[in-house]
Amino acid sequence: MATTETGQTTTETRHTTTETGQATTETGPTTAAAHGGWPSPVDAALAAAHDGRPEYVGTVGDELWWTAPRPAEGGRRALVRRRADGTEEGVLPAPWNVRSRVVEYGGQPWAATARPTGGPLVVFSHFPDQRLYVHEPEAGADSAPRPLTPVSGFGGGARWVDPVIHEDRGEVWAVLEEFTGPAPTDVRRVLAAVPLDGSAAEDRGAVRELSDGRHRFVTGPRLSPDGRRAAWIAWDHPRMPWDGTEVQLAEVTSDGTFRGARTVAGGPAESIPQVTWDPAGRLLFASDRTGWWNLYRAEPTADGGLGEPVPLHPRDEEFAGPLWKIGLTWFTPLENGLIAVVHGKGTTALGILDPDSGTLVDVAGPWTEWAATLAAHGTRVVGVAAGPRSAYELVELDTRTGRTRIVGAAHRDAVDPAYYPEPQVRTFTGPGGREIHAQVYPPHHPRFTGPADELPPYVIWAHGGPTGHAPLVLDLEIAYFTSRGIGVAEVNYGGSTGYGREYRDRLREQWGVVDVEDCAAVAAALAAEGTADPARLAVRGGSAGGWTAAASLVGTDVYACGTIIYPILDLRGWAKDETHDFESQYLEGLVGPLDGVPDRYVERSPIEHVDRITAPFLLLQGLDDVICPPVQAERFVARMAGRGVPHAYLAFEGEGHGFRRADTMTRALEAELALYTRTFGVTRTDVPDLDLRS
Template sequence: MKSTAAYGSWPSPVDAALAAAHDGRPEYLGAVGDELWWTAPRPVEGGRRALVRRRADGTEEGVLPAPWNVRSRVIEYGGRPWAAVARPAGGPLAVFCHFADQRLYAYEPDALPGAEPRPLTPVSAVGGGLRWVDPVIRPDRGEVWCVLEEFTGPAPTDVRRVLVAVPLDGSAAEDRSAVRELSDGRHRFVTGPRLSPDGRRVVWIAWDHPRMPWDGTEVMLAEVAPDGTFHGARTVAGGPSESIPQVDWDGAGRLLLASDRTGWWNLYRAEVDAAGTVGEPVALCPRAEEFGGPLWKIGLNWFTPLDNGLIAVVHGKGTTALGILDPERGALVDAHGPWTEWASTLAAHGTRVVGLAAGPRSAYELVELDTRTGRSRVVGAAHSDAIDPAHYPEPRVRTFTGPGGREIHAQVYPPHHPEFAGPEDELPPYVIWAHGGPTGHAPLVLDLEITYFTSRGIGVAEVNYGGSTGYGREYRERLREQWGVVDVEDCAAVARALAAEGTADPARRAVRGGSAGGWTTAASLVATDVYACGTIIYPILDLRGWATDETHDFESEYLYGLIGPVDQVPARYKERSPIEHVDRVTTPFLLLQGLDDVICPPAQAERFLARTAGRGVPHAYLAFEGEGHGFRRADTMVRALEAELSLYAHVFGVSRTDVPALEYRT
């Protein structure tokens, strides 16, 4: 028999420290001989990313001690920050980017005991300096090929990106001129090089402002001369309205690429003849599903070819699966297991493929699929229950109806506790979660931050509003020139539907989100009367400022597609910006901001607060030193999560003594 207590007042074993300790997930898998390597979050170690290896005997250990932080800042969101190769003697050779100074380092973890990583690249005092990502080690040439992001002036847009070769002997550690440039810099953005099996050709992806990589990209192909220089670089696939987020080679020297030319990211193969002419790409498994995703980070991969000619693919609609594709027959067989989300990183070794997978009752873990037997098993970063799984929420995948009858996808997490239930005459409060991006997706996976609320009696609904990925290009482009309209309407439609069906208390609904989700939250408080309060996390609040000089280069022209060209529709920028309409905000809110955020800078939050002051609306502001875009430190996440719960307790009329009370301004 469950005890009865008011929604929001239930005791919970999930405190903020526990949720923070389990925040983040592994990234950037790779096979190094018989070992698997990846990066892993360390919130309690200042938020650093550790490089971890799983030896052949199954033991896991860190490659580098603290404070080494394996993370790149290229396009600010980074990308693949490491590469390693096995060697016959001396153990593996690794190359990685260290977050603190963004230099590339070489490291031999099994060489001399106590040996330190040695720098391969110099430091620059110009603007954001020199940054590196998506490395490929070329032992035969004594080089590492990668992307260089080089700032040429003080502004965030004073930057160029090229493919380069960095000497492994350290001769470029203090000498920028020793870094050999491979591409000509004609494109604003590039991904790392992918060398053909015979070493004669190389491909990469490129695009330019104002397009984002999910709008349109080009596949570039060049010949590789014996001296390692690139010649005859040309576009062989893609274009302004075709997004290709990944390209690679199969064992026979044919191009493999993911393209959304039909409205869905599907996998294609193209023949390359002896003269380097690329044939028309042929779909290998045409489906109304996604076999790719948004290229927010450099070096993501949704497919990888295997030695036996098969191709491992991450695919799906809404949720994703790991499948093995036979390209000759078009047959696709999926791995069995409880996982509903596979990350955009795969590693192949022999006939086995390893990915990162999670589900509603498990966090991301390394899962290996043996293509010979069809069996899958967890081989690394294994999920372990920090609490009794009886406290985990039971999500419901829902499709709601929005304005004009459009579909809205969401995951609804009702309040859940094995020992408590709410009064029969009371409906629970709900928080609508708007994901970031906005070209992003809320995955169906276990998240202890969600459990933090649901186990206390507060429901959560994650909305994959129009503009989200995972449902095809048409769904993704619902947000074109409609940001601040469609996302706001879709979140409000879900909130209203939950109340209308008797799931949520109509008087106790909140909205929250970070980054683009912070924008949607602020815009929702301005444009609707649906919510009793909101949590705005490192948001965009002033479109004109963000479109000019208040963000980084990668997204500096993102608003051309989301809002429209600023010089053509200036009134739209003013009308949509929450900062222009603080008088419409009538409900309490919490604003959380990292003071080192260069993507959504604190200046916007501070201007918003200045205009809010004295209007009588209770609000609280927490700013965190040492935090950028996305909180990574455990102490920050604890304070932020407890503050959010304190806001809801105050507004929803719930008594809680387990979190500090917020100090409100008016």
């Protein structure tokens, strides 16, 4: 039952099925209680246990394979297979960890092929040593993965990503990232062929390089159906792949070498994040030449070039996204000539495109976000999708019937869905009248509501990237707060993807300005309309979002407190030698050239202006983070000492950029809640104490 403002009683009943299979019902009177103090079954351990999502889906014969998170197993990524009879099982036991570190964010870490006898053959990158291994899962209990590549003693070693098995050639082709010295920028990347017989495991000379190394970054080669051409994507500093990339096309000779590689599409101001071939041997790629990532098709020419690209479905929507990881897949051709594609503006859908007629038909269902991973098998397509009421799961579409079904990692409600947040997709107005996209999650509980005379506190979430996007999906970390009476607003600030190139280019040379302004504008709007308590607003973010959170505490007086997670805090340090190679020149576009605008680097760095911080904050950091290293967090905390501002610094052994271990995520989430309850004046007895020092 619920009590209305007039004092009348209404009845609210909800039914659900939990992970245990038990049906539950939430019914009873709604009690008014202080926001932030509501009891909730969504605890931090539960949120941590359900963190992460399936990735890198692929078909192996009639089976479906993917990688899956294992927070309770030290955060490793498991390789999982779904057999034809529907049973799921791990391909590799712990501690095997199927994850690449190429460009630190990794990418496609495995490849497998079905064989007539002996079962499948799989090649994968093992996270601890980054070597490629080959494994035959059905070779017997004593069979173990065998290394294919050597260990390198230089810097970060030799790493591999985006493998493709060419069993007829006795090789696996992949991207090799090889360090040549101790600095994070002492690195080269080439396409390389590794013998499947293991002869390169102790002999670097047995690795056959396919490309000439003239480009700083490359994606894995895609072989044409006739085996005569290979295509891949390349780019160079200071560009990021969403700024400009080039499609490389080379002839593949009879002995497997690449000849005559040349640029056939793209350029410094055109981003092409994926390229592949259709069954007829035509090149398919996504390009943002119109301001939106749309699909194109082109015929290779006899002279090794490419004919005029033809747009397949021009529309002011995104048919691809930012290439943060090597080997992401937003579209895949089917054997019947159709193309499965993830597309949308803000939210995304899975559509089936007829490239000849231009017809695009979307899949029906509750999913609002499709990840950049697709696999096709005959007329069936499998992707990874989620929605506001479900976490990421594997969804199969039968293109003959239009029917969908869940085929892996099926969502199971960890708690009664009555505790899930109910999002509102909003567009706010920022400085200069610009649009700001956001998802707002008001406090929500089946049996509690806030007092009539009290507005709820809100936390403004700034996503990472900053060339990223906050998806509209179920997130138990958000539910952790909303079910306790604390609202959350995820802001897709200027610079975010999903809204065209003009929207993401708003952040060019404006990092620390536009992102901060947009988050503050959303917070102020929520307060002005009576949705949020203006005295109890917080800001929170990780990585680039951690930067925005810290910059917001320095540059605005909007927030009562903030949570800063593995952040960038010192632009000059990050621009020189305090990050990895992939993003080492990212600030050229986000801030400007260091030599040209050195004062801007000082002006915007939170570490240079700790005297402006007056709000309490929590700083969370992984000690193995090479992207946003702990040295910046440690310098920041040292400068805050003795300034009279309450703050806490929690550093976690064994964690890198993005927390993966269940115990870390649990501790971090509880500490964040402890900051808010103390700052917002909320009384709770179930929150571990947070030692705030001044």
